[in-house]
Amino acid sequence: MIKIKNVSKYYGAVKSLDGVSAEIGNGSVFGLVGSNGSGKSTLLRILCGVFRPDGGEVFYDGVSVYENPRLKDEILYLSDDQFFLPSGTLSDMAALFAASYSHFSREKFDRLVALFGLDPQRKLQTFSKGMQKQAAILLALSAEPKVLLCDETFDGLDPVMRQTVKKLLADAVAERGLTAIIASHNLRELEDICDHIGLLHKGGILFESEIDALKENIHTVQAVFDRELSPEELKTLGAVNFKKRGSMVTAVVRGTYAEVEAKMQALSPSFFEIIPLTLEEIFISEMEERGYDCTKIIL
Amino acid sequence: MTAQRLFSDKWLDSRLLCNLLRRRTVHILVAFLAVFFSLAVPLMLFGDLGFEIGMQEKIERFVERLSEIFGFYTVATGALGVYFGGLTMHYMMDKRSAVFYHALPQKRHTLLLASILSALLAKISGVLIGLCVAICVIAAQGMLLDAVWLTLGIHLLNNAIFFLTIYAVTVFMGSFSGNTTVQVLLSLVSFGYLPIMILMIFAAHEINAAHFDMEYYISAEFMNWTTPVTWPFLPHTEVFPLWRGIVWVCVAVLLIVLTFFIYRRRKIENTGKTVLFARVGSLIKYLLMAAAALVGDLFFTLFNGGFSIFGLACGIFLSFIICNTILEKTPKGMFKGVKGLIVFSLAAAVFFAVWQADIFHIDEYLPRAEQLSYAEVIVDDTSADHVRFDDAQTISALLRLLGAAENTDGASPYPGVYVKAVLHQKFGPPLARRYYLPYTADGMRDFLPAYADAADLLAPYRKFDERIRTLEHPYADLEIYFDGGYNYVGNDLPIADLMKVYLREIGDLDGTRISAPAVMYFSVRSVYTRAKSDGATEYYNMYEFGDYRYYIRRQLPVYADMTATIEFLTEYIKNDPGAKPSRGGTPASAVVYRTEGASGDYPQVTLSAAQTAALLPYLCDLDATPYSLRAFVDLDTEYYVIVYFSETDTEYSDGEDAEIFGDTPTPQTFSNESYTFFFPRGSVPASVRQLFK
Numbered sequence: 001m002i003k004i005k006n007v008s009k010y011y012g013a014v015k016s017l018d019g020v021s022a023e024i025g026n027g028s029v030f031g032l033v034g035s036n037g038s039g040k041s042t043l044l045r046i047l048c049g050v051f052r053p054d055g056g057e058v059f060y061d062g063v064s065v066y067e068n069p070r071l072k073d074e075i076l077y078l079s080d081d082q083f084f085l086p087s088g089t090l091s092d093m094a095a096l097f098a099a100s101y102s103h104f105s106r107e108k109f110d111r112l113v114a115l116f117g118l119d120p121q122r123k124l125q126t127f128s129k130g131m132q133k134q135a136a137i138l139l140a141l142s143a144e145p146k147v148l149l150c151d152e153t154f155d156g157l158d159p160v161m162r163q164t165v166k167k168l169l170a171d172a173v174a175e176r177g178l179t180a181i182i183a184s185h186n187l188r189e190l191e192d193i194c195d196h197i198g199l200l201h202k203g204g205i206l207f208e209s210e211i212d213a214l215k216e217n218i219h220t221v222q223a224v225f226d227r228e229l230s231p232e233e234l235k236t237l238g239a240v241n242f243k244k245r246g247s248m249v250t251a252v253v254r255g256t257y258a259e260v261e262a263k264m265q266a267l268s269p270s271f272f273e274i275i276p277l278t279l280e281e282i283f284i285s286e287m288e289e290r291g292y293d294c295t296k297i298i299l
Numbered sequence: 300m301t302a303q304r305l306f307s308d309k310w311l312d313s314r315l316l317c318n319l320l321r322r323r324t325v326h327i328l329v330a331f332l333a334v335f336f337s338l339a340v341p342l343m344l345f346g347d348l349g350f351e352i353g354m355q356e357k358i359e360r361f362v363e364r365l366s367e368i369f370g371f372y373t374v375a376t377g378a379l380g381v382y383f384g385g386l387t388m389h390y391m392m393d394k395r396s397a398v399f400y401h402a403l404p405q406k407r408h409t410l411l412l413a414s415i416l417s418a419l420l421a422k423i424s425g426v427l428i429g430l431c432v433a434i435c436v437i438a439a440q441g442m443l444l445d446a447v448w449l450t451l452g453i454h455l456l457n458n459a460i461f462f463l464t465i466y467a468v469t470v471f472m473g474s475f476s477g478n479t480t481v482q483v484l485l486s487l488v489s490f491g492y493l494p495i496m497i498l499m500i501f502a503a504h505e506i507n508a509a510h511f512d513m514e515y516y517i518s519a520e521f522m523n524w525t526t527p528v529t530w531p532f533l534p535h536t537e538v539f540p541l542w543r544g545i546v547w548v549c550v551a552v553l554l555i556v557l558t559f560f561i562y563r564r565r566k567i568e569n570t571g572k573t574v575l576f577a578r579v580g581s582l583i584k585y586l587l588m589a590a591a592a593l594v595g596d597l598f599f600t601l602f603n604g605g606f607s608i609f610g611l612a613c614g615i616f617l618s619f620i621i622c623n624t625i626l627e628k629t630p631k632g633m634f635k636g637v638k639g640l641i642v643f644s645l646a647a648a649v650f651f652a653v654w655q656a657d658i659f660h661i662d663e664y665l666p667r668a669e670q671l672s673y674a675e676v677i678v679d680d681t682s683a684d685h686v687r688f689d690d691a692q693t694i695s696a697l698l699r700l701l702g703a704a705e706n707t708d709g710a711s712p713y714p715g716v717y718v719k720a721v722l723h724q725k726f727g728p729p730l731a732r733r734y735y736l737p738y739t740a741d742g743m744r745d746f747l748p749a750y751a752d753a754a755d756l757l758a759p760y761r762k763f764d765e766r767i768r769t770l771e772h773p774y775a776d777l778e779i780y781f782d783g784g785y786n787y788v789g790n791d792l793p794i795a796d797l798m799k800v801y802l803r804e805i806g807d808l809d810g811t812r813i814s815a816p817a818v819m820y821f822s823v824r825s826v827y828t829r830a831k832s833d834g835a836t837e838y839y840n841m842y843e844f845g846d847y848r849y850y851i852r853r854q855l856p857v858y859a860d861m862t863a864t865i866e867f868l869t870e871y872i873k874n875d876p877g878a879k880p881s882r883g884g885t886p887a888s889a890v891v892y893r894t895e896g897a898s899g900d901y902p903q904v905t906l907s908a909a910q911t912a913a914l915l916p917y918l919c920d921l922d923a924t925p926y927s928l929r930a931f932v933d934l935d936t937e938y939y940v941i942v943y944f945s946e947t948d949t950e951y952s953d954g955e956d957a958e959i960f961g962d963t964p965t966p967q968t969f970s971n972e973s974y975t976f977f978f979p980r981g982s983v984p985a986s987v988r989q990l991f992k
Contacts, residue, residue, distance in 0.1 A: 009568075011568060042568075045398065045567075045568075048402045049401075049402070050398050050401045051566075051568050052566070067406055067407065069309060069404040069405055069406055069409070070404070071404075072402070072404035072405075073404035075402075075404075076402075077398075077402040079398055079399070079402075081394075081395050081398075082395070083393075083395040083396050083399035085322060088322075092322070095318060095321070096318050099312075099314040099315055099317070099318040100314075100315065100403045100404055100405065101403075101404060102404075
């Protein structure tokens with residue numbers, strides 16, 4: 001269990017994180033979304049023990065991560081801006097990782113090198129941006145960490161490679177209970193892989209939930225009524241969002257499929273249809289319910 | 300701490316160290332090339348050591364040249380110190396690498412220790428390879444002998460300490476620097492900051508303080524402690540200054556330890572900033588502002604002759620905006636902390652008033668005798684050591700004498716002497732002062748002989764003689780001041796023989812001896828040794844081969860009773876075809892002056908040629924006494940005489956080029972060569988006194 005407890009971070013006078021709290025269960029894939037400058041990278045760097053929070057603390061199963069090599073041996077931070085040894089090759093980097101991470105698997109490294117089709121003896125500086133990203137990912141996966149912190153990891157990867165990486169992550173979660181925290185500002189990217197999601201905005205977590213629960217508990221309803229709905233009827237529907245165009249009503253309603261269906265049948269519409277929401281739509285409606293204009297938060 | 304414990308505590312991670320070391324190949328090469336080009340290559344270019352010289356001389360010359368070559372290697376060592384210091388901290392200077400390394404499962408001290416050790420091991424490896432090459436070169440020259448090993452060992456130890464200190468300073472600067480450029484710049488500044496600041500602070504005071512003796516405070520010994528840079532350049536060939544070496548090593552270790560402490564507080568998120576800690580940034584800013592203030596101040600004083608307070612203000616303001624711009628990394632931040640600027644400016648103004656302008660006349664303050672534990676005095680230019688006075692009575696007399704000193708910079712109309720005094724207070728720092736004391740000052744004529752009795756004025760001559768005795772066949776370049784001019788005698792004088800006669804005859808250079816005017820002096824300009832080739836009968840002047848020469852300039856007085864010395868020297872003057880008295884003519888006239896008052900507009904009487912000739916036996920040519928001892932000669936300073944000599948010379952009718960055109964040279968008589976004479980005390984003839992009545 002990763003416990004982020006009231007973490008604050010300042011860059012001089014600029015506030016980057018302001019009392020962020022969250023709990024992330026072992027073996028989960030946590031999507032951390034937020035706009036540019038919302039504090040995602042800062043939070044990840046605190047989570048991997050690079051930055052020391054100005055306030056609050058981060059605990060992994062009750063143990064603080066800062067200056068804790070034993071704990072850090074099981075955490076790997078995959079930066080959006082990868083560092084490679086000057087004039088270093090993939091093999092050089094592997095040697096450094098092998099010297100640093102006790103779980104580094106040479107066998108897995110060789111397997112992933114073959115899978116990604118990278119030349120381990122070629123200087124990493126001569127790799128394209130996407131190939132460098134692949135190299136960083138395969139090194140991270142070869143280290144077999146228990147916690148993988150990914151910062152904009154899918155940026156720069158082609159669609160095929162993106163799917164491969166997602167699969168590799170999913171395999172690691174399934175096989176050895178990897179906990180992954182993936183920071184991104186692309187909700188669609190996270191939807192496929194994350195089971196939890198949190199929205200970071202202006203240094204604070206606005207919202208955090210399990211994706212399945214989110215999806216199960218909110219639906220869009222399209223219905224046609226042959227009469228005007230009274231305010232009392234609308235209230236019983238409990239619509240988060242309600243739009244009417246002629247006789248067609250579109251509403252976002254909180255509740256499971258069965259609950260929403262029951263509510264709709266009670267209103268006796270001429271026709272109705274229940275549609276699941278995309279993650280982006282869920283976020284927009286959730287944020288709007290909290291009084292935020294989500295289009296300004298998520299790019 | 301045992302190695303095992305080190306490993307178990309994870310202070311040292313061997314796997315990380317090996318990995319870092321594996322990637323230091325390029326840096327090993329850099330260290331090797333530095334040694335190769337600064338030591339091995341100059342050794343290869345040694346050339347011939349000189350022919351027709353014996354093995355002993357060869358070894359001596361080789362050792363001497365080896366020491367000279369180490370000058371290059373020392374510079375290379377300093378550069379390597381900065382280079383490897385930068386390299387050690389490089390991993391934390393770039394944002395990407397800083398984040399990467401600090402995300403690794405290592406404690407910070409483990410990372411830093413591995414980086415330090417890998418850098419040092421890389422440097423040592425490169426140097427060892429380079430040294431092996433250098434030793435091979437020495438062996439090829441057949442000079443791999445004990446004396447050479449010893450010299451090599453001492454120099455290498457020196458350089459190791461020098462490297463360690465420079466490296467530690469650079470690493471320490473890296474602990475709070477945000478990038479390598481700033482780290483290197485701060486290191487370079489720090490090497491010279493302290494000695495330069497001390498010099499400037501003292502120079503600022505000396506501008507307006509007539510008595511302040513800056514030299515005492517900035518002795519070479521003291522300045523060597525203020526910077527590691529001078530350490531390897533000190534002469535360490537004979538005895539290794541172990542204590543000072545230990546201190547520098549301790550300083551280096553302390554700086555490394557401090558680096559570890561500071562590193563623990565280093566915020567990785569600040570990487571890329573000029574200075575990571577705001578307070579350290581401010582401290583550096585104000586330290587640089589202080590230096591710039593003094594530079595501005597001294598610049599205006601020395602080159603503009605005034606407006607030093609304006610220079611001070613300019614220095615402060617310009618450095619303030621420049622430092623702010625660099626620290627903030629934008630010109631927009633140039634006025635950040637104006638309050639600090641105002642406070643600092645006020646402090647600088649107080650410094651200017653109290654220290655530099657000396658508005659409270661600190662420079663004129665003389666403590667009472669009972670406030671002093673002892674006093675040390677040296678009469679300027681005597682080359683003697685300080686004479687210590689402990690008893691209260693002498694100290695009181697000295698303080699009275701110093702109180703009568705003139706606030707002049709040698710522009711006094713009265714002849715006198717500079718006296719340096721160090722007044723060691725019971726409480727407070729020693730006051731080092733320099734006074735100009737006219738001979739007419741009350742108690743002066745009692746003080747000087749007493750000083751000469753107490754001081755060992757002959758010590759420099761004895762030291763000189765000892766040095767000469769270490770040489771195998773010493774000869775000297777010689778100048779003799781005799782008969783009113785310099786009689787140059789060539790480089791063939793057996794100086795050891797002369798010194799034997801001289802030291803026997805001079806006895807003790809005490810107050811009685813020294814108060815009499817000397818009749819001549821000889822000046823040794825440089826001493827060289829001569830070598831005899833194996834099997835040859837003739838000695839060779841090694842100077843002809845271009846070296847092995849000690850440059851010494853020493854003036855030795857000769858008194859009238861030193862007949863054997865005078866005979867020795869006059870014999871050599873006779874043998875030198877170029878030697879002739881510069882004053883060849885007869886006295887034509889003289890002007891006698893009597894000093895009165897401070898105006899310098901003295902009453903004077905002109906004498907005829909006959910009167911001048913009659914007066915000459917009474918006069919003393921002060922120039923015959925070496926400059927350093929003139930202060931002690933007991934002269935009557937009431938009268939002095941300028942004598943004009945008529946001289947015959949040959950002049951061409953049509954200027955300098957006449958000879959080319961075949962003009963006939965014409966002898967001409969001149970009477971404009973003048974020399975100043977004095978009367979020894981009590982020898983002024985009544986006729987001279989009569990002239991002014």
